[in-house]
Amino acid sequence: MTTLLLNLRRVPDDEADEVRALLEQHQILFYETAPSMWGISSGGIWLTQPDDRERAKALLADYQQERARRQREAYEEAQREGTAPTLAGRLREQPLRVAGLFVVVLVLLLVTLLPFLTLG
Incomplete structure (x- = not known):
């Protein structure tokens, strides 16, 4: 086997x-x-x-x-x-990718927290 x-x-x-x-x-x-x-x-x-x-x-x-x-x-x-490799180095090498990931994380946080923010 x-x-x-x-x-x-x-x-x-x-x-x-x-x-x-x-x-x-x-x-x-x-x-x-x-x-x-x-x-x-x-x-x-x-x-x-x-x-x-x-x-x-x-x-x-x-x-x-x-x-x-x-x-x-x-x-x-x-x-x-x-x-x-460091975070600052990656930001210098791939600024668009880092900015895109930051936007995606922000959108996910917003979608997750939006129902709780609109309760009151």
Whole structure:
């Protein structure tokens, strides 16, 4: 019976590639399903051999801890260099998008609060 090892929803391409390489390096058989056209299913990496499940889970846990450490270090380095993304930076880079999101949030708040404001 096949086992889902990694759901690919919101998984960056480089991480998925590294997981595939890790499985191939350790000779664990797997296959991949593609995301659906309508976004209902996001795809995944599946193990074909039930015996590989525990070993693959342990490898994936170690990999994820190492990746988290690397990403944290990269973020801290970007903060030290002043290249980490900030709200002010996003506002400078994408002013129309930020303004649009602000308007959408305002409209949602208005629609939500309007019935309570008109009660009295």
